Amino acid sequence: MGPAAMASRRHRICMIPGDGIGPEVVAQGVRTLEKACAAHAVALDIEEYEWGAKYYDRYGQMMPADALSVVESFDAIYFGAVGSLEVADHVAVWGLLMPIRKHLDLFVNVRPIRCFAGVKTMRTASPQDVDMVIIRENTEGEYANVGGRMYQGENEIAVQTSVFTRRGTARIIDYAFRHAAPERGVQSITKSNALAFSMTMWDEVTRDVSARYPDIPCERLHVDAAAYRMVIAPHTFHTMVASNLFGDILSDLGAGLLGSLGLAASANLNPDQSRGLFEPVHGSAPDIVGRGTANPVGAILSGAMMLEFLGEDEIANDLRGAVGQVLGRGLGTPDIGGACSTSELADEIIQALR
Ligand code: GGG
Numbered sequence: 001m002g003p004a005a006m007a008s009r010r011h012r013i014c015m016i017p018g019d020g021i022g023p024e025v026v027a028q029g030v031r032t033l034e035k036a037c038a039a040h041a042v043a044l045d046i047e048e049y050e051w052g053a054k055y056y057d058r059y060g061q062m063m064p065a066d067a068l069s070v071v072e073s074f075d076a077i078y079f080g081a082v083g084s085l086e087v088a089d090h091v092a093v094w095g096l097l098m099p100i101r102k103h104l105d106l107f108v109n110v111r112p113i114r115c116f117a118g119v120k121t122m123r124t125a126s127p128q129d130v131d132m133v134i135i136r137e138n139t140e141g142e143y144a145n146v147g148g149r150m151y152q153g154e155n156e157i158a159v160q161t162s163v164f165t166r167r168g169t170a171r172i173i174d175y176a177f178r179h180a181a182p183e184r185g186v187q188s189i190t191k192s193n194a195l196a197f198s199m200t201m202w203d204e205v206t207r208d209v210s211a212r213y214p215d216i217p218c219e220r221l222h223v224d225a226a227a228y229r230m231v232i233a234p235h236t237f238h239t240m241v242a243s244n245l246f247g248d249i250l251s252d253l254g255a256g257l258l259g260s261l262g263l264a265a266s267a268n269l270n271p272d273q274s275r276g277l278f279e280p281v282h283g284s285a286p287d288i289v290g291r292g293t294a295n296p297v298g299a300i301l302s303g304a305m306m307l308e309f310l311g312e313d314e315i316a317n318d319l320r321g322a323v324g325q326v327l328g329r330g331l332g333t334p335d336i337g338g339a340c341s342t343s344e345l346a347d348e349i350i351q352a353l354r
Pocket of ligand 1: 074083281
């Protein structure tokens, strides 16, 4: 009997490597996850779906018509990246990732930002004090995809409407409070001085939800001030809750604080229905496709978030420990000043697993 057959627990994973460097990082992610799981007699039954820009080239759509019913039958989804020079960006994103997030109602996007010892960052003083998580609303807001274009040429009009529901706003803010550490509180990101409808409701909901958590301090900040303070004083943030667009932008800023977008991991969750999609924060990076230099850490740590979601906390901690140890030794891909290839860095992480 092989190790997979002897597994005491099994999880069914839908793997969508996607476009660009997605397949390169997800392949190393899977190797690393499988190795970590094997040590705990856990098996991942992975089914791969080759959806994305190449699928679009053949069939004129990013994924098949039954894709949404396929993905919902799995315990979790492991995703690479979406985007290609051959398909318009909005067609690619709205043909693959966004429909899955919306269909599964993955309203929480968790993006942890924690610096690694050994990785050079722009900050010379105490990079280790960067320890925050961005809780991004993931199904509505500015990415509701409501609007249209009319006329052409100089008379063209484009309308892009944000949709903020009270229920959608309340559930993401409530998630942030439930997961916040009382000593550091929640920072609610707003822009209610300029967006006098959506963000004033966001502020009202923040105040109402916050009243149910009297032990957790809550601060409201405009997004521009938050962006500035994340650079100047990142240690003052812990649990940031933000709308879809603000959270998207601030989490890339956060990845910049880490030293590379390639290190940032994320989870797209519906905690009420136990659904999750896990993906590195970076996109498809067409400029480095096929070079073997993409950083696999974002994908590996997204896999750790997936294992935690599946109840495998110990394995997730093993993976995080191995990544921390390897980066701490100064090893890395070129984006963080190292000389390892994608697979060599994964090899080192696999070696470091206990
Ligand atoms: N792995 C993440 C990815 O491919 N991101 C592309 C992108 O721009 N996604 C839009 C979003 O995260 O809202």
